[in-house]
Amino acid sequence: xxxxxxxATALAGAMALSMTACGGQGTQQASSGSGDGxxxxxxxxxxxxxxxxxxxxxxxxxxxxxxxxxxxxxxTIVDTSATADxxxxxxxxxxxxxxxxxxxLFFFNGADANSFIEAGKVVPIDEIRGEFPEYATNMNxxxxxxxxxxxxxxxxxxxxxxxxxxxNTEILEAAGVSKPDGSYTMDQFKEDCEKIKxxxxxxxxxALGNIPHYWWEFAIFNNQSPDTHLEIPGSVDDExxxxxxxxxxxxxxxxxxxxxxxxxxxxTDDETFAMFTExxxxxLIDGSxxxxxxxxxxxxxxxxxxxxxADKLAKFDVTYVPGKGDRKASDLVGGLxxxxxxxxxAWDDPQKKAAAVDFVEYMTSDNVVPAFAQHSASALKxxxxxxxxxxxxxxxxxxxxxxxxxxxxxxxxxxxMGDCRVSTFDGMPEIVTGRVAAEDAVAEGLEMYHxx
Numbered sequence: 001x002x003x004x005x006x007x008a009t010a011l012a013g014a015m016a017l018s019m020t021a022c023g024g025q026g027t028q029q030a031s032s033g034s035g036d037g038x039x040x041x042x043x044x045x046x047x048x049x050x051x052x053x054x055x056x057x058x059x060x061x062x063x064x065x066x067x068x069x070x071x072x073x074x075x076t077i078v079d080t081s082a083t084a085d086x087x088x089x090x091x092x093x094x095x096x097x098x099x100x101x102x103x104x105l106f107f108f109n110g111a112d113a114n115s116f117i118e119a120g121k122v123v124p125i126d127e128i129r130g131e132f133p134e135y136a137t138n139m140n141x142x143x144x145x146x147x148x149x150x151x152x153x154x155x156x157x158x159x160x161x162x163x164x165x166x167x168n169t170e171i172l173e174a175a176g177v178s179k180p181d182g183s184y185t186m187d188q189f190k191e192d193c194e195k196i197k198x199x200x201x202x203x204x205x206x207a208l209g210n211i212p213h214y215w216w217e218f219a220i221f222n223n224q225s226p227d228t229h230l231e232i233p234g235s236v237d238d239e240x241x242x243x244x245x246x247x248x249x250x251x252x253x254x255x256x257x258x259x260x261x262x263x264x265x266x267x268t269d270d271e272t273f274a275m276f277t278e279x280x281x282x283x284l285i286d287g288s289x290x291x292x293x294x295x296x297x298x299x300x301x302x303x304x305x306x307x308x309x310a311d312k313l314a315k316f317d318v319t320y321v322p323g324k325g326d327r328k329a330s331d332l333v334g335g336l337x338x339x340x341x342x343x344x345x346a347w348d349d350p351q352k353k354a355a356a357v358d359f360v361e362y363m364t365s366d367n368v369v370p371a372f373a374q375h376s377a378s379a380l381k382x383x384x385x386x387x388x389x390x391x392x393x394x395x396x397x398x399x400x401x402x403x404x405x406x407x408x409x410x411x412x413x414x415x416x417m418g419d420c421r422v423s424t425f426d427g428m429p430e431i432v433t434g435r436v437a438a439e440d441a442v443a444e445g446l447e448m449y450h451x452x
Contacts, residue, residue, distance in 0.1 A: 044355045046346070047078045049092065050106035051338065054083035057292030058159065058372045060303075065371070069362045075355050084108075096121050103346035103356050108338050109155040110148065110414035117149045122341040124152040132357050138366055143336060143379040148415075155339025156364045159373040162334035162408065163214060163287045163321070164401060166294065170315045171282040175199035180319045182330035182404050186222065186250070189322035193259040196282045202261050204254065205272045205281035209265040212251070212428040214285040217333055217411055218321050219247035225326035226407045232416055234450070236443035244446075248424060248431050248438035250324075255432035265429040277316075285321055288334075288376045291394055308392065318398050320405075334408035336379055340364060375399045420449035 052062035059081075066077045080102060082088045089112055095101045096116040105122070107113060116122055128135045136156050146153050165180070172179065175196040180189070193203035206215055221229050223243035233241035254260065261272055261281065273290075275281040277297035284290070296302035298313040320329035340363060346356040362368065369378050374391065375398035388396055413421065423436075423444040430436035 042351070043074045043076065044351050045076045045078060046104060046352060046355055046359060047080060047102040048104045048106075048359070049095075049102040050079075050081040051084035051088070052106065053081040055293040055296065056083070056289050057295075057374065058289075059292075061371050065363060065368055069359060072362070073355065073358060075359075077359070081106075092116075099345075101343050101345055103343055103349075103352055104359055105341045105343060106158070106338060107155070107341060108414065109145065109157075110337060110410070111417040112414065113147065113154070113341075114149050114417075117147050117154065121344050122154050123344055123347045124154055125156065126152065128342065128347075128357065135357060135361065136364070138381055139364070139379040140381050145336075155341050156360055157336045157339040157379055158364055158369055159378055160334060160336040160376045161288050161338075162332050162376060162402060162405070163217070163285065163411070164318050164332055164398075165321045166276070166284040166286060166290065166316060166318050168276060168279060168282050168315060169317050170279060171196060171199075171201050175201065175282070177282075179317065180322065180329065182320050182328065182406070184320055184322045184329040186322045186324040190254075190257070190259075193254075193257070193283075197258060202275060202281040203259040203283060204261075205276035205284045206260055207264060207267045207269045207272045208251070208255065208260060208432060209429045210267065211269040212425055213413060214287075215251050216247070216424060216428070217413055218285060219250045220244050220412065221247075221331075221333065221409070222250065222322075222324035222327050223247050226331050226409045229409050230412050230415065232412065232449065233442075233446055236439055236446055241442065241446065244424075244442045245439045248442060251428070252432045252434070252438065265433075279315075288398065291318070291375065291398055295392055295394060310393065313393055316394055318394070318401050320401070328406055330404055330406040332405050332408055333411050334405075335410045337410065337414065375402070416445070416449060418452070420445045420452065423448075 048066075050062060052058050062081070066079065070076060082091070089108075092101075092105065092107060093112075093115050096119065101116070101121060113122075125136050129137075139157070143157075167179065169179065172192075175192075175198070177192045177195055180192075196203045206212070208215070220243060223246040224240065228240060228243075231240055233239075233244060235241050236245065255264070261267055261275060264272070272281065273284065273293065274297075276284045277294060294316050295305075295308065295313060298309050298316075299305065300307040300309070321332065323329035323331065340360045342356045342360060346352045366380060366382065369380055372378075375395045388399075391399075423441040424431065427436060427441050431438050431441050
């Protein structure tokens with residue numbers, strides 16, 4: 001059997017450089033009794049909120065792991081998970097503000113978490129270790145990045161993420177376009193888009209009026225480098241500020257060339273994703289979580305892996321995002337950006353404390369993490385080998401792609417949060433149509449960021 005080491009080992013160095021990276025642990029039992037002790041006590045009910053829902057590749061893995069923990073512990077999970085979008089982020093923040101937060105939260109560890117960390121609503125890992133010494137000790141502490149608020153570590157991760165470019169190889173073949181590799185440039189990309197357009201297909205599947213996030217990120221990245229990408233400009237006039245402006249104008253150029261869907265400004269992300277999976281659009285920039293969505297689109301029953309059409313799945317691949325300047329195509333956005341938090345609400349509840357610790361330890365254990373990490377990465381100290389025969393063809397292609405990645409850099413949009421993104425995120429239709437100058441939109445966002 002062919003086997004590969006989990007991606008964590010190969011990418012640990014790159015992860016450590018990511019501003020959004022984080023780490024954690026998971027032993028089966030906490031040494032001071034969070035395992036067996038929790039099982040001996042009166043069963044408790046924990047409210048848990050995660051992003052393992054919807055199209056997330058790990059939604060089913062999460063359900064199975066929760067069921068296994070409930071059986072092991074005798075406790076019950078009330079699952080309030082939802083897809084990780086802006087609405088979900090707002091809901092989580094609001095829940096903390098109104099005292100409706102869950103007992104355990106799987107959430108982002110960048111600026112999204114600032115408000116409830118500032119409010120003291122979640123418990124630092126070191127504080128938990130004071131009572132449960134084995135907590136978060138099976139992962140590499142160097143990969144546990146501190147909070148932007150107080151330089152303390154809170155979130156215990158499960159799996160990392162990457163953002164790359166999925167391709168419909170059937171369309172590329174029909175248009176006479178070769179599969180992009182690690183040296184792929186934006187100039188080559190535009191030449192290929194022209195061929196694809198001439199062949200009667202849409203080159204890029206993207207809903208710029210709904211989810212411009214990935215193009216926003218990489219267009220800016222293409223005018224910077226891995227060393228500077230996470231530096232938010234001081235103003236629109238400095239070097240990084242002008243890089244952001246250039247990025248917005250690069251998207252505008254692709255729009256003017258007709259490489260996005262005709263309805264890109266009004267379509268939803270689901271609609272343009274369907275164009276990609278149904279053989280109407282060639283390129284899709286998205287995250288590692290989209291592997292599950294593509295695989296599901298190749299099943300007659302999205303919930304039943306046994307209904308997979310292997311021939312249809314074989315038409316999809318994943319490769320690098322075209323590069324420009326100091327950014328190579330194989331320099332990707334990625335990291336360990338989410339993890340499990342234990343809330344102060346659960347920690348201060350003597351009936352729930354040990355159960356909450358035991359649950360997080362179980363979900364971040366050496367036995368459970370590999371099922372979640374799959375083709376991405378983890379922070380496990382001793383990453384187990386995985387059998388490739390356990391994965392589908394697209395997951396294996398993703399592993400091969402990641403093996404050639406030259407760097408992983410965190411997403412700057414995770415630091416550039418809230419209303420400051422409105423002028424370039426929600427305002428993308430105005431930018432690409434020329435109704436608002438890219439420089440003005442960027443200036444507005446940066447001014448709001450620095451004045452908040």
